[in-house]
Amino acid sequence: MDKNQNIFSFFFVSLLLFQNANVYTWALSESKVYIVYMGARQHGDVNRITSTHNDMLTSVLGSRKAAVGSMIYSYRHGFSGFAAMMTESQAQTIANLPGVVKVMPNSVYKLQTTRTWDYLGLPYNSANTLLNDSKMGDDIIVAVLDSGVTPENEAYSDKGVGPIPSKWKGYCESGQMFDPKKNCNRKLIGARYFIDGYLAYKGQPGITTGIRDYISPRDADGHGTHTSSTAAGSPVSNVSYKGLSLGTFRGGAPRARLAIYKVGWEDGLFTDADILKGFDTAIHDGVDVISASFGANVPLYSELYPQAGAVSFGSFHAVAQGISVVAAGGNSGPAAQTVSNGEPWIITVAANTPDRAFPTPITLGNGQTLMGQSLFTGKDTGVVNLVAAQGPCESLSTNSRWITGNMVLCFTGMRGSDLEVAGFVGRARAVVRMMRGLGIIVAQKPFTSLDAYDDSFPSVQVDYETGTKILYYIVSIRDPKARLSPSKTQIGKPISSVIAKYSARGPYTINSVILKPDIAAPGTNILAAYVPENPAIPISTFQIISGTSMATPHVAGIVALLKATNPNWSPAAIKSAIVTTAWTCDPSSGQPIFNEGETMSKLADAFDYGGGIINPNKARYPGLIYDMSTADYLQCLCAMGYDSSVVSGLAGQTTACNNGISILNVNFPSITIPNLNGSVTLTRTVTNVGPVNSVYKVMVESPKGITVAVTPSTLNFSPNVKKMSFSVQISTSYGSNTGYYFGSLTWNDGVNNVKIPISVKTMY
Structure with missing residues (x-):
């Protein structure tokens, strides 16, 4: 396990390395890490980009030597920017330079942890499932930004795994107790670590002395091992936690490859500088999916844009490159308005309990x-x-x-x-x-x-x-x-799923029109690989842990399978397929899904689980998708009130904001209206990915006291008509209401139910 999702990246300004000891001491006490975010790359020459970053820093710090000494990272692959040590006044100076989109101080994030795959309808070696159709995710590369990896665990065996995909540009990095020749293989194809941002946060830039962690990709915490093995671990038979939950362990995409980017360090802390470097490197390396099980605490706040941090910017550029980003919604539940990592391009994950109890x-x-x-x-x-x-x-x-x-x-x-x-x-x-x-x-x-x-x-x-x-x-x-x-260990009936008490809830405080979380997945009492109790004896160890951190790699593994079966789908198409096909009743028992909290009497709603509990096999054939492009996300930011210059910096080119655009018309696979007064009409567009000649009829479950009218009520698709738009008029005679009412809009062709949630709160 994080208002306006603005899209600036930041940079970290390094401590000035003055020769005079007194001046150095002053600089050390006054400087801190800042991130300078410069938007999309203007060209592909990475050395020239880094040189530009050094030139900019030199112009502010006064010498090339000081600039090089203070630089922590140069971000030059997925986007442009840098992290360095500097004073507040220097950061303000650099913020006014041409080409700089945003300068912000470094922030700290925290961690947000197998029956589950059978529970989700993906039994091993089964026919006619997404797992089988996708060849278990073969050739898909899953990046995990976390606390590292325990490479000796059998979950990272490359037995039966083919050659490393030719698109892979990354590598394994040596370090303390980590030898790439011994520890990496055709399964674990990448392992890097980024610590400079954390060291600067600790007040000891460049000095690893006293750090209670491996200065390498090796995991000392266990969190990264648990999440990465859940997403794409290889099968391991006869696994249990001290005899409990005995069975065969495997990840969601057992033949996918893993690329580990260690950005989390002792005490479970992650910094913006290291996270951004992880995103930047993963984009360069050619990954297909990024799993991020960490987030900011709520309430979300920063200078201009609450939660405008590494996950915001790094994830935007990843999605712009066609890489799906899956992130934890946070463990601050069951209170409302606690969900984080809610950028509209991210798949934000809530946690539910599987049909297993102890x-x-x-x-x-x-x-x-x-x-x-x-x-x-x-x-x-x-x-x-x-x-x-x-x-x-x-x-x-x-x-x-x-x-x-x-x-x-x-x-x-x-x-x-x-x-x-x-x-x-x-x-x-x-x-x-x-x-x-x-x-x-x-x-x-x-x-x-x-x-x-x-x-x-x-x-x-x-x-x-x-x-x-x-x-x-x-x-x-x-x-x-x-x-x-x-x-x-007890599985199946009469155990029913609930949305876990700890799982963070919506509405999303940054912009409540954006429904968050998007989807729920098993996150409670999850068995996966872990660090051994005795580091000197690297035996395969497995542990049971809970959190939205554990739900996130479940979704990342399923996204990998969907990528393998639908390589041309955009990240938005995959997200839509997941949201519109989700279970809104328990997958095993068929009973309603309850919301675990102060009371168990409340049925779960869209602010608890988004579309519902992820349904992998249905997501393989969703029928219709609500697709979005990078341009749509940019216009979404415009609709949220961001200046054209900011949006242009993010896009890397001049982008005019259409002042007439309404965020209600952004093509989300959901409809949320936090302030309905009388009536409002919005539009959505669906793309047919099912049979060419399809006829869909609308079915509406209106929120209590709300009238929902859809035009047209029938969609006819043909070889010449693959996309269709429809309007939704939502009206009420209510006065002000302090709470939301929930409903849904479903398109049905006799086979597929393409369902999106509706949530409405009225006001005078």
Whole structure:
């Protein structure tokens, strides 16, 4: 796991390296990294581009030596710009130079983690599925911008993988505990690392001393290994997490190639400078898909354009080159207006639970057995004493001597994000273990991520209702007892999917007309490759982790399969196919999809999951697509109020903004109106990618109290008519309303249901 999505890139201004020690000390304390974004490249001579960057920096810093010393990165492949160390006044000076679109300070991003492929309808070695049709993603190159890779894991085996695609221009980079000759192969074809931006952020430009990470593409955190193997890992049989979730592991596109760009470092921190260098290099190297499982915190804010950072600019130029970019929506849920990485050209991912659970039996002394959830893989506790904490789990401390020799029931009292609650749960477990307690039962609000319950210490989570039953048992008997048994793996019915509590929700604060997130995918309790517990023994290790970070590579893997089967589809076409074919009910049970949050009584809506849960096989044949080009995205920015000079800088050529364009008419595969007053009419255009002679009829599910009229109501496609536009009139007699109502618009030809979500809020 991030208003107006402006498209400037930034640069980092390097510390001035003055010969005078006093001046150097002053410069070091006053300078910081800035990104100078100069838009699209004006020519293909990369050395000349870098020289231009040095000349510009020299004109401000006063000498070529100072410019070279302060330069961190030159961005010269996918776009033009640089990162360097400089003072605020120098940054202001450079911002006024010709050719500079935007100058902004470096920002910091944070991480946002297999039954899942069967759950999504892509069983291994199956006929008539997207996996089979795409040859498992063969020759597609998936780039993963993350914390690196653990190359010895069997998930990166190149057994059965063909030659490296001829379009590949990248390479593997040597470094600490990473030898390209040993660690790269026909599967792991690229591995680079970019750390200079992070070092500057730490206040030690160019100095890696004291960095608790491998100065190489090798992963010390595990996050990058987990995400990359989920996207395109090779099959590995008999994989489990300590016996749980046993089966064959594989990534979504098991024959696709992986290119790793390590831009995340110790403490899970990513900087704009390194991220932009990752995007720039990936574009140059010839990748097909970019997966980015990190994002900014909300609220989103910067000088002119909230969240105008590395992901915004790098992703725009990638999409302009035909590269699909998939990014995590963030882990700030379940509150509304928390989604990040919401640029209109990005596929923004929410997280849902798959149809798999890890029930953990709790047997009370009266013989009653209740079920909790855990990844408890230790030994059965036997019958032990059971006590209830007098306060919330957060109040447990090493002064709580009554814990010793007992199993503890406690209730979480904290309100906050899932990650915050998980942190408090982890501390409570640590206290009980330290005080020689025999186990812990944590009662908490709906929360299915089990990251805080993943070792051999007896621990289990239950909901408040189950926790209350256990509490009543404790207070009703003189000598309460309990027994905690190891967790089991359960799949299929009656387990239904929910949108995970932690998954960030819309509406999108930067521009609520842009529906975000776009799609949901499995992100809770996902099993994938991980770093070994002992770095000196590089055995294949697998771990269960949760987050929109884990949902993102699921979508990236599916995008790789769609790229393989539809090589001429644009990133917008692939996104449309994914959104319009998504499941809006549980893939396994057919039950409604609920929204996991403060209450489980709310059905999920478009702000929870966009189009729904990704449906790979339907996305292979969507029937119709809502396509967009780079020019459409530029006009979208114009409609959002951006100056023609800014849009021109991004495009690399003069681009006039049409003042009459409405963002409501941008060809999104969704309709969101945050301020309907009376009536509004908008247009959409669909392209037929199904049978040449097709007739589609419209079906509308109007939001409550809203009238939706579509003209024409029938679309007739033929060899000469491949695209058709239609108008949608949306009206209401409501007055002001504080909330959104949801509906949908579907085109049906008897086989395909091409469905887009509608969300409307009225105002006077």
